[in-house]
Amino acid sequence: MTLSESIIACLKQIPCGMVASYGQIATLAGNPRAARQVVRLLHTSTKKYSLPWHRVVNSKGTISLKPGSGYEMQRSMLESEGIEFTKTGRIDFNRYQWKPSLIKELED
DNA sequence: CAACTGACGATAG
DNA sequence: CCTATCGCCAGTT
Numbered sequence: 606m607t608l609s610e611s612i613i614a615c616l617k618q619i620p621c622g623m624v625a626s627y628g629q630i631a632t633l634a635g636n637p638r639a640a641r642q643v644v645r646l647l648h649t650s651t652k653k654y655s656l657p658w659h660r661v662v663n664s665k666g667t668i669s670l671k672p673g674s675g676y677e678m679q680r681s682m683l684e685s686e687g688i689e690f691t692k693t694g695r696i697d698f699n700r701y702q703w704k705p706s707l708i709k710e711l712e713d
Numbered sequence: 714c715a716a717c718t719g720a721c722g723a724t725a726g
Numbered sequence: 727c728c729t730a731t732c733g734c735c736a737g738t739t
Contacts, residue, residue: 640721649737663721663722
């Protein structure tokens with residue numbers, strides 16, 4: 606399993622109505638430093654693997670795309686999933702950041 | 714093989 | 727809050 610494959614796998618696990626940061630995905634995939642790969646994969650494999658690219662934002666909780674270059678579309682898709690934005694255009698991580706398998710080995 | 718490219722992230726000022 | 731820099735990894739050229 607290569608890092609890229611792991612990243613793809615993680616991306617596909619992001620549930621509807623939740624978001625994750627590039628760094629978070631990279632960390633889950635095994636390389637905390639591979640945020641750039643996430644970016645690259647979204648560029649190269651979004652169509653191929655039907656990745657939920659719109660559920661990925663930067664560490665600040667804001668959309669990284671520029672208005673006119675996808676920003677509007679991404680925001681629109683997120684709002685469609687029930688995600689709300691603050692007036693400054695940020696997503697409240699406390700409410701929408703995805704937490705993988707939050708419920709695992711909870712017993713001892 | 715070296716340089717370049719990314720929708721990044723952390724840090725410093 | 728904002729800009730500037732450096733570090734990171736992998737795919738392209």
